[in-house]
Amino acid sequence: MLFFLLPLILGPQGICGDHRHEVDFSFCAHRKQTEKGHLHYKIWDQAISIVNSATGLNISAPFPPAHQSSIWTLPDRAGSYRFCVYWFQDDHIFMLNYGNTKNYTLSKQANYSFFSPNITGKTNKRDTHWLHNVSYTFAKGFHNQSLPNSSSYEFFLTDSGKQRTSLQVSEAEKEFRSTEEKLKSLETEMRTPRQGRTKRGNPFVHLKRLESTLGKVDFEGKNKSFGEGALLQASVWNVPSQSPHDLPIKLRLEEDKELRGFEVTLPKIVFADPSKSQYERRSGMTRAVLMAVTSQTLFQKRDSSQILGGKVIGISVRNRSVHGLPQDQRVAITFQHNRLPGNMTPQCVFWDMDAEAGHSGEWNESGCEVVRGKTHLTCLCDHLTFFAVLMVSSPDVDPVHHHYLTVVTYVGCIISALASFLTIFFFLCSRKKQRDHIVYVHMNLLWAIFILDMSFLIAVPLAPSGGDASCKAGAMFLHFGVLACLTWMGIEGYSLYQLVIEVFHSYVKHLLLKLCLVGWGFPMFVVTLIFVVDQSHYGPVSFKVYESPERYTNATICWITKKEINNYLNLGFLSLVLFFNSIILAAMVREILKLRYREKHWEYAVMLLGLSCVLGIPWGLIFFSFTSGTFKLVAVYLFTIINSLQGFLIFLWYLAKVLQSHKKESMQFASSNSMRLPSSSTSI
Numbered sequence: 001m002l003f004f005l006l007p008l009i010l011g012p013q014g015i016c017g018d019h020r021h022e023v024d025f026s027f028c029a030h031r032k033q034t035e036k037g038h039l040h041y042k043i044w045d046q047a048i049s050i051v052n053s054a055t056g057l058n059i060s061a062p063f064p065p066a067h068q069s070s071i072w073t074l075p076d077r078a079g080s081y082r083f084c085v086y087w088f089q090d091d092h093i094f095m096l097n098y099g100n101t102k103n104y105t106l107s108k109q110a111n112y113s114f115f116s117p118n119i120t121g122k123t124n125k126r127d128t129h130w131l132h133n134v135s136y137t138f139a140k141g142f143h144n145q146s147l148p149n150s151s152s153y154e155f156f157l158t159d160s161g162k163q164r165t166s167l168q169v170s171e172a173e174k175e176f177r178s179t180e181e182k183l184k185s186l187e188t189e190m191r192t193p194r195q196g197r198t199k200r201g202n203p204f205v206h207l208k209r210l211e212s213t214l215g216k217v218d219f220e221g222k223n224k225s226f227g228e229g230a231l232l233q234a235s236v237w238n239v240p241s242q243s244p245h246d247l248p249i250k251l252r253l254e255e256d257k258e259l260r261g262f263e264v265t266l267p268k269i270v271f272a273d274p275s276k277s278q279y280e281r282r283s284g285m286t287r288a289v290l291m292a293v294t295s296q297t298l299f300q301k302r303d304s305s306q307i308l309g310g311k312v313i314g315i316s317v318r319n320r321s322v323h324g325l326p327q328d329q330r331v332a333i334t335f336q337h338n339r340l341p342g343n344m345t346p347q348c349v350f351w352d353m354d355a356e357a358g359h360s361g362e363w364n365e366s367g368c369e370v371v372r373g374k375t376h377l378t379c380l381c382d383h384l385t386f387f388a389v390l391m392v393s394s395p396d397v398d399p400v401h402h403h404y405l406t407v408v409t410y411v412g413c414i415i416s417a418l419a420s421f422l423t424i425f426f427f428l429c430s431r432k433k434q435r436d437h438i439v440y441v442h443m444n445l446l447w448a449i450f451i452l453d454m455s456f457l458i459a460v461p462l463a464p465s466g467g468d469a470s471c472k473a474g475a476m477f478l479h480f481g482v483l484a485c486l487t488w489m490g491i492e493g494y495s496l497y498q499l500v501i502e503v504f505h506s507y508v509k510h511l512l513l514k515l516c517l518v519g520w521g522f523p524m525f526v527v528t529l530i531f532v533v534d535q536s537h538y539g540p541v542s543f544k545v546y547e548s549p550e551r552y553t554n555a556t557i558c559w560i561t562k563k564e565i566n567n568y569l570n571l572g573f574l575s576l577v578l579f580f581n582s583i584i585l586a587a588m589v590r591e592i593l594k595l596r597y598r599e600k601h602w603e604y605a606v607m608l609l610g611l612s613c614v615l616g617i618p619w620g621l622i623f624f625s626f627t628s629g630t631f632k633l634v635a636v637y638l639f640t641i642i643n644s645l646q647g648f649l650i651f652l653w654y655l656a657k658v659l660q661s662h663k664k665e666s667m668q669f670a671s672s673n674s675m676r677l678p679s680s681s682t683s684i
Contacts, residue, residue, distance in 0.1 A: 024089040025138045027153065029131035031057070031081050033074070039096065041070040041106045048155040050085060052129050059085065063094050063107035072104050082133075092209070111212055204351065204361060207293065207314060207386070210234070214289045215319040237288040239271055247271075249290050259309030260336040264290055267329040270317045270384070289316045293386075308335060308346065308389035315384045323367075323383035330369075333379045333387055344391040346370055348379035351386040363390060401633065405640050410457070412644025417453035420446040420647035423654055437512045438495045442654065444519055445488040445614065449647040452481035463540045463556035474558035475538035476527050482570060483523035486577050489616035491515050493581035496611070500587050530565065537562045574619060581615035610653030618642040 027050055037056030044060035051058040056074055075081075081099040087110055088094075094110035097103050134147040136155070147153065214226070214236050226234040239247055247266040271286045291314035313333055316322075325331065333348075340346070352364035368381040370389075379387060424446055427439075455478040462474040495515075530537050541559045560566050588611060612618065621642070624635035642649070 023086050023137065025087040025136070025155070026084055027134075027136045027155075028082065028084040029134040031083055031131055033078050033081055035078070036076050037074045039072040039074055039098075039104055041065055048085075048087075049153070050131075051152045052131050053151070054129055057083070057096075059096065059106065061087075061094055061107065061110070063110040066105045066108045070106075075099060075102060109209070109212060111209060204353070204386075207291065211289055211291060211314060211316050212319050214291075215287050215316060231294055233292045235290050237290070238285045239266075239288050241271055241286045247288065249288075258337055258340070259311060260338065262292075262311070262313065262336065263334045264313065264315060265332040265334070266315070266317065267325065267331060269325065269329045270322050270331070286318060289319075290314070291386075306344075306391045308337065308391055311335075312351070312386050312388045314386040317384060321384075325382040327382075330380045330382050331384060333381070334376055335378075335389060336376045338375075340391070346372065346377050347390045347392050348381065349388055349390050350381065350383070351388075363388070401637075405636065408637075408640050409644050412641065412648075413453040413457055416645050416647030417450050417457075419651035420450040420453070423647075423651045424450075437515075438499065440512055441488070441491055441495050441515065442614065442650070444516065445485070445492060446647060446650060448481065448484040448488045448519070449650070452478075452485045453644075453647065455481040459558040463558045468539065471540050471558040472531075472535065472538045475560065476531060478558065479530075479538070479560060480523050480527045483526055483573070484520060486570075486573055486616070487522055488519045489614070489619075490577040490580060491519050492614050492616075493577070493584045496584050496588065496615075500584070500591060526569070530560075534562075537565060574622070577616060578620050581617065582620075585611060585615055585617065610650070610656070613642075613646055613649045613653065616646075618646070 025048070027048075029050075029052075031052055035054065037054070039056055040058045042058075042060050043062060043064065047060070047062065049058075049060040075098065083096060083098045085096050086093070089110070092107075092109055092111045093105065094107040095103060095105050129151045130149045131151065131153075132149050134149060134153070135144065136147065136153075137144045214234055217224075217236060221238070223235055223237040226236070235249065237247065237249065246268055248263060249266070250261065250263045266288060271288075293312045293314065294310045315331065315333075347365055348368040348370045349363040349365045350368060351361050353361045367383055368379055368387070371378045371380065377389065379389065381387065424443055427443055455474070459474040459478040462471055537560060539558065539561050540556045541561055542556050560570075585608075589608065592608070618639065621635050621639035624632065624639075
């Protein structure tokens with residue numbers, strides 16, 4: 001804990017201490033604080049502004065804010081405070097130190113470049129909340145100047161003409177090479193054994209920093225290209241701010257087995273932004289940046305290995321967020337490709353940095369649409385960011401089989417529920433009292449199967465028609481049914497373990513009551529705990545039903561919305577139950593093989609089939625659904641048929657046992673009568 005807290009606590013102070021001689025710009029003053037105030041920060045193009053008031057400080061700069069909320073609370077104590085605003089250009093940090101005790105990081109992307117000491121200050125003496133002992137420095141502290149007392153100061157970052165242009169281009173090329181080297185280093189590191197790696201942070205940050213730098217570089221001509229390597233390429237375009245036409249940008253790639261090149265068409269609406277920067281107002285031009293990245297380590301998700309051609313395309317205009325474009329004016333990224341695999345479906349996605357807090361990001365397809373051709377495909381998206389085409393495995397179950405499987409599932413669940421209920425009903429109405437606890441375990445398993453079948457029949461139609469509360473209840477009911485069914489199958493294995501392994505030590509006081517507490521209490525506890533932690537974990541879940549590789553419809557069911565719960569809890573619990581029950585079934589087979597000469601083989605076959613259903617061994621077919629092709633289709637059919645009819649199969653097995661028991665009783669009764677007849681005749 002302390003290891004992670006120390007950098008957070010000492011980070012800003014360390015920056016001030018270690019880089020105090022490398023400050024590119026600083027502004028310091030004394031402020032008299034009479035009441036509790038706040039610090040406000042916002043973006044202002046190409047100017048740094050510091051304004052003092054009775055309620056706090058207002059600071060503006062041409063740097064993106066470090067946090068979503070750009071308002072901080074200043075210290076409560078009244079008095080005179082010395083504060084300084086620092087800009088570390090090499091570290092891209094823009095921050096405020098208040099009272100030598102409190103640090104506020106205003107921006108972590110302060111990479112606006114200036115190369116000549118042409119900073120002009122402006123003061124405003126109209127207000128009365130003046131700052132005192134004011135001074136500022138720039139150019140690594142070599143230029144230090146005092147300012148008169150005032151409440152408002154502005155510093156315009158002006159350039160020096162052609163000298164600035166050449167310096168900016170060289171700086172952009174330097175940043176480009178630096179980013180390329182970092183990416184190569186990351187590529188090499190990812191190929192080394194895991195124990196030899198060092199934590200480098202999120203590599204996506206390097207690309208965003210380079211994109212911002214390229215968006216500010218000045219150059220002569222219509223466009224300028226950077227890099228010709230296979231890892232990273234970029235081009236910057238000067239476009240009229242009021243462009244009457246869409247902008248097509250083409251880039252030919254090295255010939256490979258999948259991708260030949262691509263073309264980006266930017267709609268004219270992205271250039272018609274009323275809030276223009278000082279550069280745009282002066283030159284009448286807008287800056288567009290296009291980047292092509294080939295890296296399997298930048299976007300560290302398992303789906304990244306399926307990127308078409310390994311290419312990720314980054315697009316930005318003005319270094320600003322562009323989203324919500326109209327349907328007929330979306331950005332178009334066209335990929336010229338060779339023949340694609342027939343079992344793969346292309347999917348247009350973008351890298352979503354805001355997917356989940358604490359994560360580097362993930363692929364997201366919202367706002368994007370794919371249009372396929374014979375030799376090319378086009379992604380139409382309503383925003384600008386980093387895009388790629390994921391090649392997703394096409395479904396192995398076509399619409400015809402999907403329809404058949406749906407019918408089998410519904411019919412099987414209805415038959416299974418009725419058979420389970422009838423078996424329990426006949427057992428309760430039976431006049432013969434059962435003393436063996438394993439029969440009661442069978443009945444509890446049938447109750448669990450009945451609940452599972454009924455909850456499934458309720459959860460499917462409830463998702464599209466029911467409300468949020470009813471869908472959550474249906475999802476909880478279905479999850480409870482699944483866990484109860486798995487738990488009672490595990491209890492079946494434990495009961496057989498007592499009969500087969502612990503024959504002489506099988507008595508446990510109040511055993512049936514304890515088994516019921518586990519069989520019904522554990523599922524109830526898990527479902528309640530998940531709901532209490534976060535109610536949103538239960539609700540409607542959508543999944544794709546493919547009509548063809550390009551067309552699909554969305555179906556919904558009330559189920560668990562968080563994939564990790566289903567993957568780790570449900571599949572993990574199922575794996576443990578199947579592993580334990582498989583061992584028990586193997587022990588039963590071993591015991592039966594020892595006694596095979598005493599009775600008929602078909603009776604043992606029926607017994608093993610029944611035990612397999614009771615122990616839930618057919619549930620293991622679910623793991624074969626992760627395969628592909630015909631084998632997967634057969635496994636899905638077997639899993640659907642057997643497990644949807646599990647209650648009915650147990651009913652047949654139980655009925656066979658009852659009939660077999662009655663047959664043995666009748667045979668014993670007949671043999672006892674045949675022995676009684678000779679004795680009576682002799683007595684006569």
